[in-house]
Amino acid sequence: MTQPLRIAMIGAGFMGAAHSQGWRVAPRFFDLPRTPEMSILVGRDTARTQQCADTWGWGESATDWREVIDRPDVDVVDIVTPGDTHAEIAIAALEAGKHVLCEKPLANTVDEARRMADAAATAAANGIRSMVGFTYRRLPATTFARDLIAAGRLGEIRQVRAEYLQDWLSDAEAPLTWRLQKDRAGSGALGDIGAHAVDITEFMTGQRLTRVAGVLETIIAERPVLATSSGLSGSAGAERGAVTVDDLALFTGRLESGALASFEASRFRLGRKNGLRVEIAGSLGSLSFDLESPNELHYYDATLPDTEQGFRRILVTEPGHPYAGSWWPTGHMLGYEHGFSHQAKDFVEAIAAGADPRPSFADGLHVQEVLDAVVRSSDADGVWTGVESATSVASVDRVLAAS
Numbered sequence: 001m002t003q004p005l006r007i008a009m010i011g012a013g014f015m016g017a018a019h020s021q022g023w024r025v026a027p028r029f030f031d032l033p034r035t036p037e038m039s040i041l042v043g044r045d046t047a048r049t050q051q052c053a054d055t056w057g058w059g060e061s062a063t064d065w066r067e068v069i070d071r072p073d074v075d076v077v078d079i080v081t082p083g084d085t086h087a088e089i090a091i092a093a094l095e096a097g098k099h100v101l102c103e104k105p106l107a108n109t110v111d112e113a114r115r116m117a118d119a120a121a122t123a124a125a126n127g128i129r130s131m132v133g134f135t136y137r138r139l140p141a142t143t144f145a146r147d148l149i150a151a152g153r154l155g156e157i158r159q160v161r162a163e164y165l166q167d168w169l170s171d172a173e174a175p176l177t178w179r180l181q182k183d184r185a186g187s188g189a190l191g192d193i194g195a196h197a198v199d200i201t202e203f204m205t206g207q208r209l210t211r212v213a214g215v216l217e218t219i220i221a222e223r224p225v226l227a228t229s230s231g232l233s234g235s236a237g238a239e240r241g242a243v244t245v246d247d248l249a250l251f252t253g254r255l256e257s258g259a260l261a262s263f264e265a266s267r268f269r270l271g272r273k274n275g276l277r278v279e280i281a282g283s284l285g286s287l288s289f290d291l292e293s294p295n296e297l298h299y300y301d302a303t304l305p306d307t308e309q310g311f312r313r314i315l316v317t318e319p320g321h322p323y324a325g326s327w328w329p330t331g332h333m334l335g336y337e338h339g340f341s342h343q344a345k346d347f348v349e350a351i352a353a354g355a356d357p358r359p360s361f362a363d364g365l366h367v368q369e370v371l372d373a374v375v376r377s378s379d380a381d382g383v384w385t386g387v388e389s390a391t392s393v394a395s396v397d398r399v400l401a402a403s
């Protein structure tokens with residue numbers, strides 16, 4: 001029997017269901033050094049939270065997160081609430097000595113993210129670990145792409161194109177949920193899905209963005225207001241309210257090496273449902289990934305004779321591919337939910353090993369700084385804008401990696 005790791009999860013929405021699945025399944029497929037125990041689910045509404053706890057497999061439910069993070073029988077706090085609450089909960093949990101997993105984007109503002117990264121650094125000195133939930137890093141295909149690039153198989157990185165395309169807001173009558181309100185969500189497509197595109201680019205290339213130039217657009221300015229006061233769910237009435245975030249973000253960035261990357265985050269690309277696509281071209285080859293076909297990585301090897309060149313579809317389900325060996329026989333596919341199990345596995349392993357996992361809160365802060373630079377660039381009509389402290393964070397990482 002391994003020592004249990006008792007988890008309290010704050011938040012009971014879509015991400016709550018996804019994280020629950022990750023915690024529940026990870027110990028059944030991976031041989032973990034400590035067993036995650038789904039102890040307490042915290043939500044706002046007593047009856048609904050208990051119902052979610054029963055459905056998802058949590059031991060008990062509660063409505064006061066402050067009380068829960070102070071409980072001695074809680075080791076890990078998993079935060080899956082809207083962005084405006086991340087900083088307060090994460091800092092309090094770290095100060096209470098709990099390991100913290102926080103959904104992306106880390107916060108709604110750079111200031112909040114910086115305070116969170118500072119709290120994480122202080123806690124790390126006392127053996128408390130923290131991590132941000134950029135789960136798409138943890139798919140076999142994306143991790144394998146990172147490994148190929150790190151091994152030099154693409155040569156010098158020359159160009160990146162990263163886009164995250166959805167269409168669920170194309171309907172002008174879709175209601176004004178919290179994701180469309182700046183005070184709750186921080187930003188729109190930029191923070192919700194553009195953050196993934198930024199993180200996956202930096203993860204795969206091993207480089208950070210140093211400058212950006214971009215434009216943000218709100219395509220539908222007003223939407224039907226939800227009947228509930230929270231704006232989280234409920235039916236929409238005749239009243240309309242202002243959308244205060246972007247619907248579409250287009251930007252260009254420069255990586256540390258000087259290579260250019262182009263980004264698009266849209267919830268208006270009709271027909272594209274959850275298309276996180278990344279294409280990276282180097283001097284020796286290219287890689288292409290599309291989340292709508294998550295088990296495939298397309299690899300173009302320019303070192304082959306001209307007559308044999310062409311994109312090769314690699315089915316990333318071999319036992320030798322990252323994470324894949326613990327699941328099904330070759331060719332039996334993984335999907336969206338598996339990233340959450342891999343996230344749970346990696347976090348538990350880091351805690352047990354006494355190691356700081358990635359993406360760290362410092363990584364999350366850096367992504368927040370990129371998003372903030374895009375907003376500042378857009379406000380200034382698209383001028384090139386420096387990503388605050390990119391160099392200092394990058395050099396801190398290099399020091400950590402070397403130690």
Ligand code: SOE
Pocket residue numbers: 166192193274
């Ligand atoms: C939004 O639609 C969303 O659920 C994001 O919030 C998630 O991070 C992304 O994985 C899928 O899309």
